[in-house]
Amino acid sequence: MRRFDEEIYAVVQQIPTGAVATYGGIARLAGYPAHARLAGLALARAPEGIPCHRVVTSDGRTVPGWSAQRRLLEAEGVTFRPGGRIDLARCRWSAERETRPAQ
DNA sequence: CGAGTGACTGCCA
DNA sequence: TTGGCAGCCACTC
Numbered sequence: 001m002r003r004f005d006e007e008i009y010a011v012v013q014q015i016p017t018g019a020v021a022t023y024g025g026i027a028r029l030a031g032y033p034a035h036a037r038l039a040g041l042a043l044a045r046a047p048e049g050i051p052c053h054r055v056v057t058s059d060g061r062t063v064p065g066w067s068a069q070r071r072l073l074e075a076e077g078v079t080f081r082p083g084g085r086i087d088l089a090r091c092r093w094s095a096e097r098e099t100r101p102a103q
Numbered sequence: 104c105g106a107g108t109g110a111c112t113g114c115c116a
Numbered sequence: 117t118t119g120g121c122a123g124c125c126a127c128t129c
Contacts, residue, residue: 002126002127004125004126004127005126005127022111022112023110023111023112024111024112027111032125032126034112034123034124034125035111035124035125035126036111036112036124037108037109037110037111037112037124037125037126038109038111038124038125038126038127039110039111040109040110040111041108041109041110041111041126041127041128042110042126042127043110044109044110045127045128052110055110056110057110057111057112058111058112058113059111059112062110063110064110065110066110069110
């Protein structure tokens with residue numbers, strides 16, 4: 001059974017509205033810190049019902065080739081910078097921040 | 104079952 | 117700052 005995919009989906013579904021997470025971050029939370037690419041693959045194959053639009057690259061950019069993602073995020077309250085990048089400093093999923101060293 | 108692929112990431116020029 | 121390269125390993129064919 002594709003446990004990896006299942007884990008990824010489970011984590012992505014936990015992302016609250018108005019928040020975003022990075023592929024690497026999700027992979028890490030799922031227990032696979034080195035599988036950022038696989039997270040992307042899993043989401044690419046994700047069935048409907050998975051809020052995969054809340055997942056972005058570590059650069060804070062939307063997924064290449066997916067123009068609608070930015071609009072979906074903006075509709076949820078995610079703020080974008082003029083350069084077209086997400087303001088990760090504000091919208092990064094709190095669960096991800098919990099895994100980081102105290103600031 | 105073997106080989107190729109990828110919605111990523113971090114480092115270096 | 118931007119662009120390019122290599123590593124990563126489960127999933128698909």
